Each structure stands twice: as structure tokens, then as C-alpha cells.
Amino acid sequence: MLRRLRNIGPGLLITAAFIGPGTVTICSIAGYRFGYALLWAIVFSVITTLVLQEMSARLGLVTQRGLSEAIRSQVRSTLLSILSIILVLGAILIGNTAYEAGNISGAVMGMDTMVGTLEIPVGSFTLNGWSLVIGGVAMFLLVSGNYRFIEKVMAGLVVVMSVLFLFTAVLIKPGFGEILRGAFVPSFPDGSILTIVGLIGTTVVPYNLFLHASSVAKKWKDKEAIGEVRFDLIIAIVLGGIISMAIIITSAAAMDYVREIRNASDLAVQLEPLLGKWSTYCLAGGLFAAGITSSMTAPLAAAFATAGILGKSSDIKSPLFRGVMVTMIIIGMVFSSIGFSPISIIQFAQVANGILLPVIGIFLVWVMNRAELLGDSRNTAVQNVLGFLVILVAIVLGLKSIGTVAGLL
Numbered sequence: 118m119l120r121r122l123r124n125i126g127p128g129l130l131i132t133a134a135f136i137g138p139g140t141v142t143i144c145s146i147a148g149y150r151f152g153y154a155l156l157w158a159i160v161f162s163v164i165t166t167l168v169l170q171e172m173s174a175r176l177g178l179v180t181q182r183g184l185s186e187a188i189r190s191q192v193r194s195t196l197l198s199i200l201s202i203i204l205v206l207g208a209i210l211i212g213n214t215a216y217e218a219g220n221i222s223g224a225v226m227g228m229d230t231m232v233g234t235l236e237i238p239v240g241s242f243t244l245n246g247w248s249l250v251i252g253g254v255a256m257f258l259l260v261s262g263n264y265r266f267i268e269k270v271m272a273g274l275v276v277v278m279s280v281l282f283l284f285t286a287v288l289i290k291p292g293f294g295e296i297l298r299g300a301f302v303p304s305f306p307d308g309s310i311l312t313i314v315g316l317i318g319t320t321v322v323p324y325n326l327f328l329h330a331s332s333v334a335k336k337w338k339d340k341e342a343i344g345e346v347r348f349d350l351i352i353a354i355v356l357g358g359i360i361s362m363a364i365i366i367t368s369a370a371a372m373d374y375v376r377e378i379r380n381a382s383d384l385a386v387q388l389e390p391l392l393g394k395w396s397t398y399c400l401a402g403g404l405f406a407a408g409i410t411s412s413m414t415a416p417l418a419a420a421f422a423t424a425g426i427l428g429k430s431s432d433i434k435s436p437l438f439r440g441v442m443v444t445m446i447i448i449g450m451v452f453s454s455i456g457f458s459p460i461s462i463i464q465f466a467q468v469a470n471g472i473l474l475p476v477i478g479i480f481l482v483w484v485m486n487r488a489e490l491l492g493d494s495r496n497t498a499v500q501n502v503l504g505f506l507v508i509l510v511a512i513v514l515g516l517k518s519i520g521t522v523a524g525l526l
Contacts, residue, residue: 127332127346128353131170131325134418136279136357137411138223138404139216142463143315144361145384148368151306153291153299156362158313160300162320163358165507169321169478170329170350172485172496172504177330179340179494184330184477185425187484201480205426208476210445212323212469213419217449219466220415222459224251224408230381230401245454252450255412259442262433275410278403279360285391286363289370296366311468314518317511318471320361324418326477331421340494378460416445472515478508 147155176187185205192198225247228235235246305313333346367387378384381401388396420441424431432438453462482504485496496504 127174127329127336128170128349128351130332131166131322131329131350132353132357133275134325134328134411134414135166135320135322136275136360137220137319137407138226139219139315139319139411139463139467140361141278141364141384141400141404141407142223142378142460143312143319143467144364145368145387146378146460146464147312147316148365148387149371149378150312151309152369153295153366154304154306155309155313155316156296156299156365157301157303158316159320159358159361159365161303161507161510162317162361163354165317165321165511166354166358167351168500168503168507169326169481170354171347172481172500173326173329174333174346174350175343175494176481176485176491177333178337178343178346179491181334181338182330183334183421183425183431184327184481184484185422186428187330187487187490188480189426189428191484191487191490202426204476205480206423208473209324209327209419209422212473213415213445214448214452215466215469216322216324217412217415217445218452219463220408220411221248221251221255221449221453222408222457222462224405224412225453226381226384226459227401227403227405227408230397231405243456245456248450248454251409251412252446252453255409255416256443256446259413259416259433259446260439274403274406278400278407281388281391281399281403282360282363282367285388286366288390289367291366291370300362310514310517311464314471314514315464315467316361316471317514318467318469318474320358321471321474321511323470323474323477324415324422326481327422327425328414328418343494379458380460412446412449416442419445468518471511472518475508475512475515478504478511482508 144159147158173184176182176184180187182190188201188205189198192201225245228247228251235250237244237246237249337346364387367390368384370390371387381404382397384404385397385400388400392399420433420438421431423429423441424435424438427437429435429437453459482496482501485491485504486501488495
């Protein structure tokens with residue numbers, strides 16, 4: 118057990134990637150608007166993450182390849198190859214661009230609260246200066262390759278924020294009967310479908326399926342280590358799910374004090390039972406740290422996926438790799454700085470990822486059934502059924518959310 122705990126690594130990377138500004142925001146919105154009723158969406162998301170990420174990790178361990186390289190190697194037809202490249206790049210680049218805008222916006226909320234707004238007039242427009250600063254810092258750190266230390270420090274602050282939510286959830290003494298009902302009895306309150314898809318999109322992050330396969334391949338070389346890989350995954354993802362549920366529980370307790378979530382101060386109300394007047398600054402610092410960390414991880418994952426599916430070098434110094442990272446950050450900076458509400462941007466990013474998830478999920482399940490690639494390690498019938506079930510539910514919810522958005526237009 119101690120040896121396995123010492124070997125934990127890639128799973129925590131996945132958890133750190135989804136416990137960001139998006140998770141804090143969308144889970145808080147779920148609690149404020151619907152109480153404990155949407156806890157089941159987190160339970161479903163954790164199960165989905167375990168099913169899909171286990172496939173991704175097994176792929177990386179057995180083949181020593183990333184998901185995009187595996188997809189490319191298994192598509193023989195030129196037409197299908199072009200179609201798969203378009204679908205994978207479309208899902209990853211659209212989803213990651215939205216996610217990047219949300220990450221930068223989360224860090225901006227933190228800076229606005231801690232330091233104050235920074236507005237830059239440009240003709241008839243006013244740009245949010247913090248978006249440009251944060252995006253510029255992330256770009257410099259990634260392109261220079263000097264981001265590892267900063268990433269560890271920021272991840273440490275995110276852990277502190279997560280622990281605070283857990284302690285607060287215990288401190289407020291919630292009704293456990295209501296929690297159990299919300300967690301295991303699916304319900305769809307009026308107006309909740311976009312929030313449900315957002316909860317799925319912030320937990321089952323499509324780019325994590327690419328990131329996990331590559332990180333497992335780097336850490337473990339022997340396919341006999343599958344037990345350690347699964348232990349690492351289960352511990353990390355279940356912990357992330359508990360943190361997400363704690364945020365919903367604490368925000369549900371604060372429903373009587375906040376009418377609408379507009380900024381970090383509104384989000385921080387749920388931590389007041391533990392931190393009092395310091396809650397706003399602690400949450401703002403956590404949002405800033407989570408935003409900075411994720412704004413570096415998302416472009417990096419997009420670059421790995423793009424290089425792999427195109428059959429190009431994944432060297433961080435290659436022109437294509439750097440070009441993808443820089444493009445992701447610039448687009449995120451633009452959308453974050455031109456006046457959209459940070460809360461709205463973050464919500465949109467989570468919903469977009471929830472809608473795009475089935476595209477990557479279908480590719481993953483298909484690859485995991487390729488005997489020439491995985492041999493005896495390919496999916497079993499049970500694993501296929503689980504994979505298709507979670508993809509089917511994600512498709513149905515995604516279509517429902519598109520219908521909801523169309524009805525609002």
C-alpha cells in the first residue's frame with residue numbers, strides 16, 4: 118500500500134486539471150440554484166471519468182503511445198484519416214479554446230478581487246488588462262519551458278483551497294439524507310440541463326484523455342503495472358469527486374445569502390463558516406492559482422494531441438507545438454478580455470466540453486478494441502458496455518443542452 122501511494126502521479130495530474138476555476142464556479146452554481154439535487158451528476162461524472170480514463174491509461178501503458186498517436190496508427194483509409202483528424206482537432210481545439218478562456222477568466226476573477234480591476238481603453242472598447250497579463254505570463258512560461266516550478270506552487274494553492282471546501286462541508290453539518298438522495302436519485306429540476314452538462318464537462322475533461330495516456334507512458338514501462346495504474350486513478354479521481362461534491366454542499370448552504378453569482382466575492386460566501394472575513398481573499402487566491410495552472414495545462418495538452426494526430430514531433434520546442442500553444446492562449450486572452458462576464462465564459466467552457474466529450478469518447482472506445490494494437494489488453498465486453506453507456510448518456514444530455522440553448526436564442 119505504501120509503495121502504491123508513493124507511485125501516485127498521473128491520476129493526480131488529471132484531478133488537478135479538472136479542479137480549476139470551472140469546477141469551483143459550476144459546482145457553486147449547481148449548489149446555489151438547485152441545492153443538493155444535482156449531486157448525482159458528480160457521481161455519474163466520477164464513474165464516467167474512471168471508465169474512460171482507465172481506458173486511456175491502459176492504452177498508454179500497453180502501447181507506450183498517446184491517444185492521438187494510437188488513433189492515427191489505426192486509421193488506414195486516407196478519407197477516414199482526414200475525417201478523424203478533422204473530428205479530433207475540432208473537438209480538442211474548440212473545447213480547449215473555450216476552456217482556456219475560462220481558465221484565464223478564473224484567474225482574472227481572483228486578481229479583480231485581490232487587487233482591483235485593470236482596464237485598458239482601446240478606442241471605443243475597454244479590455245480587461247488582467248486577461249492580457251495572465252495570458253502573457255502563461256505564454257512566456259510555456260514557450261520558455263520554465264513553468265514546472267510555478268505550476269507546482271500554483272497546484273499547492275489549489276490543494277489548500279480544496280481542503281478548505283472539505284472542512285467547510287463538514288463544519289456546516291449538512292443533512293446527510295438529502296445528500297444521499299441528491300447523489301443517488303437523478304433529478305432534472307427546471308432549468309438545470311445546462312448545469313448538468315457543465316458538471317460533466319468540468320469533470321470528464323476531453324483533453325485529459327490525451328494527457329493521461331501520455332503521462333502514464335512516461336511513468337510506467339511494464340504493462341504488469343496495470344494494478345498500480347488503476348490504484349493511482351481511483352484514489353485521485355474519487356478524491357476529486359469528493360471535492361466537487363463538497364463545493365456543491367457548501368454552496369447549497371449559502372443559498373439564502375446570494376441571489377446571483379457574479380464574481381469571486383459571491384463564490385466566497387460559502388467559505389465564511391470556516392474563514393469568516395478572510396473567505397473572499399482565500400477563494401480569490403485559489404481561483405487565481407487554479408486559473409494560472411490550468412491556463413498552462415490546457416494549451417500543452419492541445420499541442421500534444423495536435424502533434425500526435427498529425428504525426429508531427431511532440432518536442433515542446435518544435436514550431437507546430439509552440440504554435441498551437443500560443444494560438445490557444447491568444448484566443449483565450451481575447452475572449453477573456455473583451456467584456457464577457459467571467460462567470461458566463463466559465464459556464465460556456467464547461468458546457469462546450471460536455472457536448473464535445475462523446476466525440477473523443479467514441480474514438481477512445483474504438484481504439485481500445487483494436488487487437489493489433491492492444492492484444493489481450495483490449496477492452497472486455499463489460500468495459501465496452503460501460504464505455505458505450507456513458508457515451509450514450511453524454512450524447513443524450515448534450516443534445517438536450519443544445520435544444521435548450523436553441524430555445525433561448
